[in-house]
Amino acid sequence: xxxxxxxxxxxxxxxxxxxxxxWFITAFLVFPNVxxxxxTFFPNGxxxxxxxxxxxxxxxxxxxxxxxxLLAFTLSITVNVVGIFIVLVTKYFQVPGSRVLWLGYATTxxxxxxxxxxxxxxxxxxxxxxxxAVRNWFPDVDPNWFSGFFAVVIVMTFxxxxxxxxxxxxxxxxxDYQTIEAARIMGASTWKILWRIVLPALRPMIFAVTVLTFxxxxxxxxxxxxxxxxxxQTIAPMILSFSRSSSSQDLAALLAIILGLATIIILATMNxxxxxxxxxxxxxxxxxxxxxxxxxxxxxxGVNVAAWLLFIVYSTPxxxxxxxSFVESASIVTGTITWDSFTLQNYATVLGTPAxxxxxLVSVVYxxxxxxxxxxxxxxxxxxxxxxxxxxxxxxxxxxHIPWILPTILIALALVMTxxxxxxxxxxxxxxxxxxxxxxxxxxxxxxxxxxxxxxGFASIPDSLEDAARILGAKSLFTFRRVLxxxxxxxxxxxxxxxxxxxxxxxxxxxxxxxxLYEPLGIAIKASTEGENNLDSMxxxxxxxxxxxxxxSLTMYLVYGRSAGNGRQSGxxxxxxxxxxxxxxxxxxx
Amino acid sequence: MxxxxxxxxxxxxxxxxxxxxxxxxxxxxxxxxxxxGCGKTTALRTLAGFIEPTGxxxxxxxxxxxxxxxxxxxxxxxxxxxxxxxxxxxxxNIAFGLxxxxxxxxxxxxxxxxxxxxxxxxxxxxxKNVSELSGGQQQRVAIARALVLKPRxxxxxxxxxxxxxxxxVQLREQLKDLQRDLGITTVYVTHDQEEALTMSxxxxxxxxxxxxxxxxxxxxYDRSRTEFVCTFIGAINRLAAHTVRELVGGGATDLDPxxxxxxxxxxxxxxxxxxxxxxxxxxxxxxxxxxxxTYTLRSGESTIRAMVIEDGxxxxxxxxxxxxxxxxxxxxQY
Numbered sequence: 059x060x061x062x063x064x065x066x067x068x069x070x071x072x073x074x075x076x077x078x079x080x081w082f083i084t085a086f087l088v089f090p091n092v093x094x095x096x097x098t099f100f101p102n103g104x105x106x107x108x109x110x111x112x113x114x115x116x117x118x119x120x121x122x123x124x125x126x127x128l129l130a131f132t133l134s135i136t137v138n139v140v141g142i143f144i145v146l147v148t149k150y151f152q153v154p155g156s157r158v159l160w161l162g163y164a165t166t167x168x169x170x171x172x173x174x175x176x177x178x179x180x181x182x183x184x185x186x187x188x189x190x191a192v193r194n195w196f197p198d199v200d201p202n203w204f205s206g207f208f209a210v211v212i213v214m215t216f217x218x219x220x221x222x223x224x225x226x227x228x229x230x231x232x233x234d235y236q237t238i239e240a241a242r243i244m245g246a247s248t249w250k251i252l253w254r255i256v257l258p259a260l261r262p263m264i265f266a267v268t269v270l271t272f273x274x275x276x277x278x279x280x281x282x283x284x285x286x287x288x289x290x291q292t293i294a295p296m297i298l299s300f301s302r303s304s305s306s307q308d309l310a311a312l313l314a315i316i317l318g319l320a321t322i323i324i325l326a327t328m329n330x331x332x333x334x335x336x337x338x339x340x341x342x343x344x345x346x347x348x349x350x351x352x353x354x355x356x357x358x359x360g361v362n363v364a365a366w367l368l369f370i371v372y373s374t375p376x377x378x379x380x381x382x383s384f385v386e387s388a389s390i391v392t393g394t395i396t397w398d399s400f401t402l403q404n405y406a407t408v409l410g411t412p413a414x415x416x417x418x419l420v421s422v423v424y425x426x427x428x429x430x431x432x433x434x435x436x437x438x439x440x441x442x443x444x445x446x447x448x449x450x451x452x453x454x455x456x457x458x459h460i461p462w463i464l465p466t467i468l469i470a471l472a473l474v475m476t477x478x479x480x481x482x483x484x485x486x487x488x489x490x491x492x493x494x495x496x497x498x499x500x501x502x503x504x505x506x507x508x509x510x511x512x513x514x515g516f517a518s519i520p521d522s523l524e525d526a527a528r529i530l531g532a533k534s535l536f537t538f539r540r541v542l543x544x545x546x547x548x549x550x551x552x553x554x555x556x557x558x559x560x561x562x563x564x565x566x567x568x569x570x571x572x573x574x575l576y577e578p579l580g581i582a583i584k585a586s587t588e589g590e591n592n593l594d595s596m597x598x599x600x601x602x603x604x605x606x607x608x609x610x611s612l613t614m615y616l617v618y619g620r621s622a623g624n625g626r627q628s629g630x631x632x633x634x635x636x637x638x639x640x641x642x643x644x645x646x647x648x
Numbered sequence: 649m650x651x652x653x654x655x656x657x658x659x660x661x662x663x664x665x666x667x668x669x670x671x672x673x674x675x676x677x678x679x680x681x682x683x684x685g686c687g688k689t690t691a692l693r694t695l696a697g698f699i700e701p702t703g704x705x706x707x708x709x710x711x712x713x714x715x716x717x718x719x720x721x722x723x724x725x726x727x728x729x730x731x732x733x734x735x736x737x738x739x740x741n742i743a744f745g746l747x748x749x750x751x752x753x754x755x756x757x758x759x760x761x762x763x764x765x766x767x768x769x770x771x772x773x774x775x776k777n778v779s780e781l782s783g784g785q786q787q788r789v790a791i792a793r794a795l796v797l798k799p800r801x802x803x804x805x806x807x808x809x810x811x812x813x814x815x816x817v818q819l820r821e822q823l824k825d826l827q828r829d830l831g832i833t834t835v836y837v838t839h840d841q842e843e844a845l846t847m848s849x850x851x852x853x854x855x856x857x858x859x860x861x862x863x864x865x866x867x868x869y870d871r872s873r874t875e876f877v878c879t880f881i882g883a884i885n886r887l888a889a890h891t892v893r894e895l896v897g898g899g900a901t902d903l904d905p906x907x908x909x910x911x912x913x914x915x916x917x918x919x920x921x922x923x924x925x926x927x928x929x930x931x932x933x934x935x936x937x938x939x940x941x942t943y944t945l946r947s948g949e950s951t952i953r954a955m956v957i958e959d960g961x962x963x964x965x966x967x968x969x970x971x972x973x974x975x976x977x978x979x980x981q982y
Contacts, residue, residue: 522731525698530745530797531719540744544735 061446071535072446075438079454082435085483086502087460090472097475098311109308119309122296123316129210129282129292130275136215137271138264140368141222142257147365149227150256152349154362162369165376166220168610172565172580173603175284176587177375178204178213180382180390180596183285183587187378190393205287214281216372218274221267229263230256235347248353269328273321277465279566284587293317294467298569301471311475314468322463376607383600390596404597408605414598417582418605421562424578428500429557432508433550435501440512441538455509462506470499470570496571496578503567504557515549516542552617559613563606579606649674649709649833650695650801656703657690657857664690665857668704672835677827679836681844682854683880691854692803692837697721709800724794725803729810730786732778738789739764739774745797763796767826783811784819791826802827804836808843820847841881845869853877875908875982883953884910887979891927891950898925900976907981913942915978916954918964924973927952931964947972 067073098109113119147153148160169177182188182204193199233256241251257264279294286295293313300310352358382390389399408414439458443451461469477489489495519542527537565580572581583602586595650672657665665687672678680688693699695706697718706714713721732741739760740747746756764774767788778786787807794802807823808816824847827834838844844851845865853860853868853876861873872878887909896903903909917924929947936958943964945952952972964970 520729520731522727522729523733525696525718526725526727526731526793527733527744528698529696529718529721529723529725530793531748532744533748536748541733541735544733 061448063448063450066442066446066448066450069534071438072442075442076450076454078435079439079458081483083454083457083460085481086473086498087457087505089481089483090476091460091464091468093476094311094468094472095315098308098315101308109312112306112309113312116309118291119296119300119313122291122293123313125207125282125290126276126278126292126294126317129207129214129278130272132211133214133218133275134268134272136211137218137222138268140215141219141226141267142264143364144219144368145222145226145230146252147361149230150252150347150350151361152351153365156349159365159369162373163219164223165372166217167223167614168607169376169563169603170217170220171563172280172284172583173563173606174217174375175213175280176583176599177379177603178209179284179587180599181375181378182209185391185596187382187390187393187395190391192393194393202287205285205289207286207290209285209287210278210281210290213285214275214278217281218271221270225267226260226263229260231347233259233347238347238350248350248357251350265331266328269324273324276320277317277467279467279569280584284584294465294566297467297471301474301570307475310471314465314471318464318468321465325463379600379603379607383597383604385597387594387597404601408598408601417577417579418602420576421564421579424497424500424576425558425561425564428497428504428561429554431497432501432504432557433512433554436505436508436512437543437546437550440509441516441542443509444513444516458509459506461502466499466503466566467570469502470567473499473502474570491573493573493576496568496573496576499567499571500561500564504561508553508557511549511553512546515546519545555613555617559610562609649676650835651707652691652695652704653707654704655691655694655701655706657687657694657699658702663857665694665701668857668859670852670859670862672833675831675833677824677834677836677847677849679838679844679848679851680854681838681841681851684839686854687857688837688839688854689805690857692805692835695801695835696723696725696803722797722800723803724797724799724801726787726790726794726805726807728806730790730807732786732789732793734778736778737774738769738776738778738781741778741789742774742793742796744793759796760792763792766795767792768822784815787811787819791823795830795832800833802832802834804834806838808838809840816843823847845881853880855880870978872980875910878910878980878982883913884980885913885916885950885952886910887952888948888950890948891952892979894927894948895925895974895976895979898927900925900979903976903979904981910980910982911952911974911978913953913955915975916945916952917973918943918954918956918970920971920973921975923977924975927972927974928969929972930969931966933966934963945970945972 067076099105099107101108144159144163148156148163153159166174180186184201184205186204189199189201189204193201237255237259238251241255246254277294278292279298282290282292283295283298286292294317297310297313297317300306300313352361383404384401385395385399386401386403389395408418439454443455473495474490477484477487477495478491480486480488489498523541523545524537527541528534532540563580563583564578565584568578568580569584572578579602582595583599586599650670652668652670655665655668656663668687668691670691680691682688690699694701697713697716701714704714705712708716708721733744736744742760742763743756746759751759760774761771764771769785769788769792773781773785778789781789790807804823808819811819820843836844836847845868848865850862850864851868852862855876861868861877863871863873868877869881872881878884889905892903892905892907892909896905920926927947929945929952931943932946932951933944935942935944938958940955940957941963943954943956945954954972
């Protein structure tokens with residue numbers, strides 16, 4: 059039901075929250091991005107196409123643009139091939155050991171981004187263990203074999219199947235099994251059913267996941283940075299290197315704008331196409347999916363072999379990282395590991411040396427602060443946006459989604475370039491160069507995901523609960539505190555945990571905004587991949603990674619694992635994030 | 649006690665209730681009955697203060713209350729899904745209103761235990777989580793939570809619709825007993841005509857936001873004022889014009905063959921009785937219900953169904969010819 063502004067602003071709480079939200083939107087979502095646009099195209103108050111000319115004449119920049127699109131297109135194919143395959147073998151076909159396979163494929167849920175790129179680099183890269191070990195036997199092998207376009211595509215293909223694991227699996231689970239039974243009874247073969255019934259029904263989700271993959275490829279930063287070498291650089295690393303000098307900062311801004319524009323156009327297209335092509339299950343009582351036996355013998359053998367080969371590809375880096383975290387770095391570099399190489403020294407170094415532990419703690423503090431602040435702040439805003447529907451709240455909601463359509467790099471760059479001088483909107487403070495700006499960036503990027511889940515949490519509470527509280531005499535703040543908040547608490551806790559997880563190993567925002575005294579983990583890990591001088595830090599990175607994986611697995615278990623077992627408990631009934639796959643969907647893409 | 653005076657409710661450009669005037673007496677069990685979307689729940693929510701009418705006035709105890717906030721109306725309400733707070737125990741749910749009033753712990757405990765006893769909830773159930781209770785027990789908690797504040801009026805919004813058939817019958821008797829014992833003015837919303845007929849002192853039948861008839865259950869059933877009411881309440885036969893003419897020819901001179909005519913199934917008899925007019929017919933089908941059977945009879949162009957008590961008499965075979973007896977005074981004409 060629509061509510062008039064007059065009714066809405068009767069409550070002082072609503073006024074305060076609305077004003078605070080409005081200020082946040084103006085200061086951090088609208089102003090920096092508008093400022094970035096203005097300073098690129100109107101550097102001295104007058105329109106100038108200078109930055110465009112610079113871009114067109116820069117061969118490096120133009121090549122990076124081409125590379126980004128090439129990477130995006132390639133990934134759209136490779137990720138789908140691998141992603142659809144792993145979903146089918148774990149959730150659709152009868153494959154022995156599918157649970158183990160799933161665990162192997164799911165390793166990318168607990169490590170990604172800079173950590174994953176660094177991991178692959180330490181194993182297959184120039185100074186990597188496998189490379190060194192192979193070169194001990196075959197000295198002619200090119201030490202740089204794992205770099206450039208090929209390496210980036212391989213690493214990103216395996217890193218981004220996460221979306222398939224999460225969303226395609228859940229779409230498959232919702233498939234009406236009776237349609238498969240009907241096709242079988244009419245004589246359709248395994249492949250015919252897959253091709254004509256199952257995949258077409260999954261088409262909307264495959265399309266959506268493809269768009270996400272495309273965007274991930276387009277904005278890729280860490281994989282090209284660590285593994286692309288000099289040959290293969292894409293837009294995002296180029297933005298980073300251009301932004302470091304004031305003479306090319308406008309070029310960085312323009313590239314970021316292009317990246318943002320491409321993202322917006324692709325998302326808008328997808329939204330439109332999605333509206334026209336969603337298949338609803340017509341079944342009143344959907345029968346749960348039963349796993350399919352592959353009829354042909356050779357087909358069965360082929361699928362099994364491919365599934366286990368992929369399992370090895372997925373789990374090897376994780377296993378090696380865990381093993382290497384217990385090995386002295388010299389043995390890894392030379393590719394010669396013996397029983398004597400094993401040690402606990404790496405852990406002692408990380409946990410016992412304050413300077414080494416510091417990046418880890420910095421990241422933990424940043425992530426915890428940002429996730430608590432964003433959830434706490436949006437708890438009120440989400441309720442107001444969900445309860446009152448009018449043009450004003452719609453506008454607020456649209457604006458709060460700005461970080462969702464803009465790449466993190468663009469947001470970070472806009473913040474750096476905007477708050478490097480006193481800005482009245484933040485009380486005349488200079489924020490660039492302070493430790494605060496990275497925290498603000500973390501809060502910004504988590505706003506859309508948090509808002510969506512909290513709103514869904516509130517929306518799943520029946521209105522009658524509030525009516526009941528009201529007729530029993532409770533005022534709105536009392537009802538909010540005593541009735542509503544306890545019910546969205548599980549959702550809020552889950553969102554906090556997921557936000558914390560995803561910020562912990564952030565590199566994209568940190569690289570633009572970090573304070574040299576408070577270097578976060580992503581930066582430290584990236585530094586350890588830079589050439590021979592840092593080889594000692596390799597083992598430290600392995601320890602960091604193991605600790606990260608532990609924290610992330612624990613969070614994932616607390617959020618998803620436990621509630622899967624006893625989802626019928628009353629606390630889980632409302633606002634569980636499990637009930638909103640579509641919403642989670644965007645999270646992984648960001 | 650309660651008076652709706654020319655109440656009008658509009659949602660956007662949809663007029664949910666065009667003009668509603670209604671009077672509920674002190675201590676009365678009053679039912680708003682109608683199909684879904686007829687405006688009965690809107691009328692109830694307007695009385696609760698959740699909907700502000702676009703026109704008219706609500707009077708409670710003679711005081712204009714249209715703009716009095718819900719919590720000041722001294723109204724208790726039981727919601728369709730009970731609206732129990734899942735984050736609180738049974739006891740905390742019942743005590744919620746008292747907590748809001750900042751009543752002392754001891755008094756709260758005493759009142760909660762007292763009301764729980766009245767609705768037959770045991771003390772150990774008070775510490776349970778609401779999700780651990782059955783549907784029927786949850787409903788009792790909802791009633792206790794509403795009654796503990798000693799409201800002047802109790803509103804019930806389809807409180808039995810989420811329960812299975814057997815429990816529904818059992819609970820509606822308990823609910824009626826409780827209401828009678830407390831003597832509380834009750835407004836009950838339902839789409840179930842049987843519920844309405846068995847529990848109510850008076851019923852208002854709603855259709856598209858308009859009241860078609862207000863009356864006692866017997867008024868509504870036997871003397872339905874409009875065609876909508878007579879077809880909505882209970883099963884009924886529609887008689888073809890020539891069948892009515894035949895009845896007029898047989899002595900029922902009060903009937904008008906040009907009007908639409910209806911007769912209830914149990915008013916069609918296969919045995920002669922005083923004052924009844926008769927028709928020739930044949931048995932087409934028999935549906936056995938245990939306590940009674942429904943015969944589908946063919947008489948000229950009319951298909952007439954008759955309810956016959958199964959008292960041990962031999963059933964009539966299909967195709968056999970029968971004489972159908974109808975008391976002309978039980979025929980409803982519009």
